[in-house]
Amino acid sequence: MSFVEFTGRARLDRKTKHLVRRLSADDIAIIDHRDIDRVSAEELVESGVRVVVNVSESQTGRFPNPGPLLLVRGGVRLIDAPGADLFDSVSDGETLSVRGAGLYRNGSCLRIGRIRTEHELAQSLAEQETRVTESLEAFAENTLRHLRDEGRLLSGELDLPALETRFRDRHALVVARGPGHKSDLRIVRPYVRDFKPVLVGVDGGADALVEAGYKPNVIVGDMDSVSDRTLRCGAEIVVHAYRDGDAPGAPRLERLGLAYQTVRAPGISEDVALLLAHEKGAELIVAVGTHFNLREFLERDRAGMSSTFVTRLKVGENLIDAKGVSRLVSRRAGLWPVAVLMLVALAAVVTAVIASPSLRNLLEVLELRVREAFGL
Numbered sequence: 001m002s003f004v005e006f007t008g009r010a011r012l013d014r015k016t017k018h019l020v021r022r023l024s025a026d027d028i029a030i031i032d033h034r035d036i037d038r039v040s041a042e043e044l045v046e047s048g049v050r051v052v053v054n055v056s057e058s059q060t061g062r063f064p065n066p067g068p069l070l071l072v073r074g075g076v077r078l079i080d081a082p083g084a085d086l087f088d089s090v091s092d093g094e095t096l097s098v099r100g101a102g103l104y105r106n107g108s109c110l111r112i113g114r115i116r117t118e119h120e121l122a123q124s125l126a127e128q129e130t131r132v133t134e135s136l137e138a139f140a141e142n143t144l145r146h147l148r149d150e151g152r153l154l155s156g157e158l159d160l161p162a163l164e165t166r167f168r169d170r171h172a173l174v175v176a177r178g179p180g181h182k183s184d185l186r187i188v189r190p191y192v193r194d195f196k197p198v199l200v201g202v203d204g205g206a207d208a209l210v211e212a213g214y215k216p217n218v219i220v221g222d223m224d225s226v227s228d229r230t231l232r233c234g235a236e237i238v239v240h241a242y243r244d245g246d247a248p249g250a251p252r253l254e255r256l257g258l259a260y261q262t263v264r265a266p267g268i269s270e271d272v273a274l275l276l277a278h279e280k281g282a283e284l285i286v287a288v289g290t291h292f293n294l295r296e297f298l299e300r301d302r303a304g305m306s307s308t309f310v311t312r313l314k315v316g317e318n319l320i321d322a323k324g325v326s327r328l329v330s331r332r333a334g335l336w337p338v339a340v341l342m343l344v345a346l347a348a349v350v351t352a353v354i355a356s357p358s359l360r361n362l363l364e365v366l367e368l369r370v371r372e373a374f375g376l
Helices: 016-022 037-049 067-073 118-130 132-149 183-189 187-194 204-211 252-258 269-279 294-299 305-318 322-327 335-355 357-373
Strands: 005-013 029-033 051-054 077-080 095-099 102-105 108-112 171-176 196-204 220-223 236-241 261-264 284-288 317-320
Touching: 005 016, 016 029, 016 037, 037 067, 067 077, 067 102, 067 118, 171 183, 171 187, 171 204, 171 269, 183 187, 183 284, 183 322, 196 204, 196 269, 196 305, 236 252, 236 269, 269 284, 269 305, 284 305, 284 322, 305 317
Parallel strands: 005 029, 029 051, 051 077, 171 196, 171 284, 196 220, 220 236, 236 261, 284 317
Antiparallel strands: 005 095, 095 102, 102 108
16 A cells, blocks of 8 residues: 555454444554454455554464465555554544554554565565464364364264254255355355255355345354344354353344254354254255365464364265365256257247248248148
């Protein structure tokens, strides 16, 4: 971002996924996001915001994290100001100015931070790639500990609720708010049209389904990033409760007057959604925006991500990523392509008859022979 000075409204939220919903190009986003992940970076860029001030380290170097680099390459000025008290000293909606790496109110400097440049972030990311073994060791240790403590994920001992939605012998499309989920949803549109899978939204993934023109059959999660409008769409709701029974999403649903069921499980909500589809007998589970590779596991920075790895061991061959579905869609052509092809062929015949006197004569002779044969 090459501006000398930028003036805009301050928008603050410690949860970036909530903040992106109300950002515009006229705003200055103030976040508290250690190691900005790729999904958050993509959504910040899509919001059109031009300046992001982070009161945490955007890239700590603990693992290869492309999020900050994607943000800067998207044209956003990223300023790190770790430890700044901006959430206490700045009000949402007030007018601030940015000059260089400084944040100002009416000419008074609130904080001088550090601009994260593309060159610096790219170099740091390359160095992190060489140190990925350290993160891998920590992840492996955490996974083994999870297997010891929560092995019931693999043994199928989760107490899953009875649902009206039928999964048995059907495909299930599980949509989470993860890397590339919007483009993946576009990829699977022909698949959804032809196979009509059960649509399962994981928190904000349910909003993504609605925005794509679908109605979720089931919504799973702790309900911290799904809109009230989507919750009221008529889908069955399954609240992810933690091991101690605490279900953070339950009070919100009770305030909205919506019925729900709970599942006590370790890990993250997308694990619960995948296990639910698997245990309910889905023939195939297609995942959109879920975590499939090591970098995505590490990027989430949650101890519970080990359960995601274990969940994939449990679900096994029934699970495929949406990016592979395009290879399956050709299995069913559908009626529209056939109808279009027939119309094109008919138009070609009509055009040829009109353009050729000999063909018109031939058709007239055939018509006379038919009339004679039937005595018409």
